[in-house]
Amino acid sequence: xxxxxxxxxxxxxxxxxxxxxxxxxxxxxxxxxxxxxxxxxxxxxxxxxxxxxxxxxxxxxxxxxxxxxxxxxxxxxxxxxxxxxxxxxxxxxxxxxxxxxxxxxxxxxxxxxxxxxxxxxxxxxxxxxxxxxxxxxxxxxxxxxxxxxxxxxxxxxxxxxxxxxxxxxxxxxxxxxxxxxxxxxxxxxxxxxxxxxxxxx
Amino acid sequence: xxxxxxxxxxxxxxxxxxxxxxxxxxxxxxxxxxxxxxxxxxxxxxxxxxxxxxxxxxxxxxxxxxxxxxxxxxxxxxxxxxxxxxxxxxxxxxxxxxxxxxxxx
Numbered sequence: 001x002x003x004x005x006x007x008x009x010x011x012x013x014x015x016x017x018x019x020x021x022x023x024x025x026x027x028x029x030x031x032x033x034x035x036x037x038x039x040x041x042x043x044x045x046x047x048x049x050x051x052x053x054x055x056x057x058x059x060x061x062x063x064x065x066x067x068x069x070x071x072x073x074x075x076x077x078x079x080x081x082x083x084x085x086x087x088x089x090x091x092x093x094x095x096x097x098x099x100x101x102x103x104x105x106x107x108x109x110x111x112x113x114x115x116x117x118x119x120x121x122x123x124x125x126x127x128x129x130x131x132x133x134x135x136x137x138x139x140x141x142x143x144x145x146x147x148x149x150x151x152x153x154x155x156x157x158x159x160x161x162x163x164x165x166x167x168x169x170x171x172x173x174x175x176x177x178x179x180x181x182x183x184x185x186x187x188x189x190x191x192x193x194x195x196x197x198x199x200x201x
Numbered sequence: 202x203x204x205x206x207x208x209x210x211x212x213x214x215x216x217x218x219x220x221x222x223x224x225x226x227x228x229x230x231x232x233x234x235x236x237x238x239x240x241x242x243x244x245x246x247x248x249x250x251x252x253x254x255x256x257x258x259x260x261x262x263x264x265x266x267x268x269x270x271x272x273x274x275x276x277x278x279x280x281x282x283x284x285x286x287x288x289x290x291x292x293x294x295x296x297x298x299x300x301x302x303x304x305x306x
Contacts, residue, residue: 116268130275
């Protein structure tokens with residue numbers, strides 16, 4: 001679980017001389033991860049596909065400027081996150097302040113609901129309805145917290161790698177991750193507590 | 202927060218902490234402060250043990266820890282099942298002018 005991108009070593013030198021086989025290998029190793037990140041960031045398969053394509057086109061065009069101080073996968077994540085955030089900003093510019101509330105999840109991280117729903121049967125935890133809810137709940141996080149959560153907990157990056165991708169400090173990654181996790185826990189508690197009540201009724 | 206009152210240890214665990222030969226009584230707030238690092242396995246053994254001791258005797262913290270772990274696990278499962286669809290992969294390779302390499306993967 002939570003595996004990092006499984007990097008079979010790809011020669012940076014080959015990538016920089018635009019070797020197609022090396023680039024195809026890079027795409028093969030990273031495309032699922034980049035697509036997944038974009039899909040969870042944007043919530044829309046078409047947008048995710050656009051970001052995926054843009055990420056690799058930018059990588060291909062800018063590989064000369066990549067100095068190899070981080071893993072190539074980290075660099076790809078960085079391009080994809082920046083592209084996703086940029087698209088999200090554009091979307092918001094087209095709206096009025098309707099979704100302003102979505103950006104204000106910076107409140108405290110204290111747990112509000114203490115309900116043990118872990119005992120629910122597996123069929124309830126992974127039902128289609130639950131999965132749909134889980135997918136939607138992540139959209140209620142702020143863009144910054146969502147990106148942090150996805151990189152750390154879904155893509156399995158270390159705090160340090162996530163900090164590089166997001167260009168923030170490691171302590172900022174930790175704060176954002178904590179807020180994201182606690183907010184998602186509350187959201188899932190809302191949903192599963194309801195199921196729990198029905199189970200025991 | 203209305204949970205503040207609720208989210209207190211149900212009982213103190215003097216016996217447990219003495220078992221470990223030191224007197225680190227953690228509060229629920231200490232648990233929250235260290236929750237991320239605890240879940241990620243980044244704490245030193247002594248603090249980890251203190252947290253586990255607290256959790257054993259504090260149902261509220263136990264529920265928070267367990268539901269938080271489960272939340273993360275459900276997102277990991279959801280993530281693992283999300284793959285790039287084949288048609289989208291083909292369009293990507295075509296856009297990158299790498300069609301020749303599609304069959305090799």
